[in-house]
Amino acid sequence: MEFINSIKAFEQAKKSIPGGVNSPVRSFNSVGSNPVFIKKAFGSHIEDIDGNDYIDYVGSWGPMILGHAHPDVIKAVQDTAINGTSYGAPTEIETEMAELIKSMMPSVEVVRMVNSGTEATMSALRLARGYTGRRFIIKFEGCYHGHGDSFLINAGSGALTMGVPNSPGVTEGTANDTLLAKFNDLESVKSLFKKYGDQIAGLIIEPVTGNMGVVVPTRDFIQGVRDVCTQYGALLIFDEVMTGFRLAKGGAQEILGITPDITTMGKIIGGGLPVGAYGGKREIMEKVAPAGPVYQAGTLSGNPLAMAAGLTTLKLLNDTPDFYNILEAKAEKLVSGLQKAIDELEFPAVINRIGSMFTLFFTDDDKVESFEDVKRCNTELFAKFFDKSLQAGIYLAPSQFEAGFMSIAHTEADIDKTIEASRKAIEELKAEL
Ligand SMILES: *Cc1c(COP(=O)(O)O)cnc(C)c1O
Numbered sequence: 001m002e003f004i005n006s007i008k009a010f011e012q013a014k015k016s017i018p019g020g021v022n023s024p025v026r027s028f029n030s031v032g033s034n035p036v037f038i039k040k041a042f043g044s045h046i047e048d049i050d051g052n053d054y055i056d057y058v059g060s061w062g063p064m065i066l067g068h069a070h071p072d073v074i075k076a077v078q079d080t081a082i083n084g085t086s087y088g089a090p091t092e093i094e095t096e097m098a099e100l101i102k103s104m105m106p107s108v109e110v111v112r113m114v115n116s117g118t119e120a121t122m123s124a125l126r127l128a129r130g131y132t133g134r135r136f137i138i139k140f141e142g143c144y145h146g147h148g149d150s151f152l153i154n155a156g157s158g159a160l161t162m163g164v165p166n167s168p169g170v171t172e173g174t175a176n177d178t179l180l181a182k183f184n185d186l187e188s189v190k191s192l193f194k195k196y197g198d199q200i201a202g203l204i205i206e207p208v209t210g211n212m213g214v215v216v217p218t219r220d221f222i223q224g225v226r227d228v229c230t231q232y233g234a235l236l237i238f239d240e241v242m243t244g245f246r247l248a249k250g251g252a253q254e255i256l257g258i259t260p261d262i263t264t265m266g267k268i269i270g271g272g273l274p275v276g277a278y279g280g281k282r283e284i285m286e287k288v289a290p291a292g293p294v295y296q297a298g299t300l301s302g303n304p305l306a307m308a309a310g311l312t313t314l315k316l317l318n319d320t321p322d323f324y325n326i327l328e329a330k331a332e333k334l335v336s337g338l339q340k341a342i343d344e345l346e347f348p349a350v351i352n353r354i355g356s357m358f359t360l361f362f363t364d365d366d367k368v369e370s371f372e373d374v375k376r377c378n379t380e381l382f383a384k385f386f387d388k389s390l391q392a393g394i395y396l397a398p399s400q401f402e403a404g405f406m407s408i409a410h411t412e413a414d415i416d417k418t419i420e421a422s423r424k425a426i427e428e429l430k431a432e433l
Pocket of ligand 1: 115116117118119121144145146147206210211239240241242266267275276
């Protein structure tokens with residue numbers, strides 16, 4: 001494979017865009033190579049500007065659950081655009097969107113649309129503080145909630161990959177208002193509540209993590225988190241920007257059987273356009289302006305193009321019989337193929353999977369259940385695996401600390417090819433160990 005055009009495009013981009021990219025994870029920094037520039041995508045495949053074709057497991061970092069350029073989604077966007085792209089005034093499709101979200105995710109009684117996951121979490125945080133009149137927020141090491149100041153404290157995703165756990169520009173005051181707990185360690189949560197309980201506004205968590213790679217909560221941990229929030233009157237915020245409408249119609253909360261007070265959403269609900277949302281109990285959400293005093297606004301919030309793409313996507317997820325079972329079966333097929341290769345070749349790796357999200361961790365451990373476990377992974381080995389996969393036409397997230405995403409558009413042939421390429425890569429890496 002040649003990457004001549006991508007290399008040139010990256011050089012050009014770096015002159016006018018910080019680091020040549022508009023979001024850090026795209027830079028391939030953590031795998032020490034040059035990002036591929038994309039020309040187009042369809043279904044499960046994505047093509048770069050050198051004409052290389054890849055099977056895509058990034059899916060724009062989660063939104064493309066239907067595959068790229070789904071004809072119904074594209075048609076909805078085209079039909080809508082003809083009538084104008086934004087009015088800054090209410091439209092009926094916004095209500096339709098709100099009603100569908102509520103029906104799929106019953107903990108959401110009232111929902112506000114915004115333009116990104118970051119905006120959703122920042123707004124949810126302000127609401128939790130406004131509602132409770134309290135100061136502190138608890139977050140978990142390795143969890144990522146967008147780039148809001150309060151969350152850039154031991155964050156996951158790009159912040160973890162890039163080694164900037166505490167970004168310059170975040171004031172000490174803001175950092176001091178964020179308390180850190182450990183994922184899958186209930187004692188770490190309880191001890192914070194014991195110390196600061198009556199000053200804790202809320203606890204935000206990725207109920208299943210994707211941004212340090214896929215880590216699934218234990219039953220006792222996630223139920224314990226719910227209980228301790230209730231006990232101290234703090235709001236439980238599930239950040240389902242990644243897991244919402246991905247793991248089930250009703251997100252991770254449906255699978256885990258836990259009802260949060262507020263849920264943040266994004267990615268899939270925009271169908272590939274920029275969207276976020278936050279919603280929850282009526283009593284809490286009615287504190288948001290103009291119903292209540294907690295201010296939050298957006299010029300382009302709920303804009304018709306994003307609503308058309310998002311609503312079309314959600315309707316397909318909601319109306320297609322067996323959608324999530326079919327999707328999960330594809331991911332299960334891929335992961336069992338990879339697991340077989342790992343076992344047969346006695347390769348040091350662990351695969352975590354839930355539904356259509358998975359991560360292949362390069363580690364000597366036999367399980368990955370915490371941020372500590374994640375941090376012990378061999379990122380050099382991952383970088384080599386990533387490079388071999390890319391060369392074989394498999395497009396993975398360019399970091400050890402991310403989830404892979406299956407889409408409904410991935411075919412049996414795609415999956416077989418991926419297993420074969422991965423086995424070959426693992427074989428070569430094993431020989432180098
Ligand atoms: C992607 C993500 C965000 C941030 O969403 P943006 O749209 O990138 O701002 C927040 N939380 C989680 C769990 C995410 O996966």
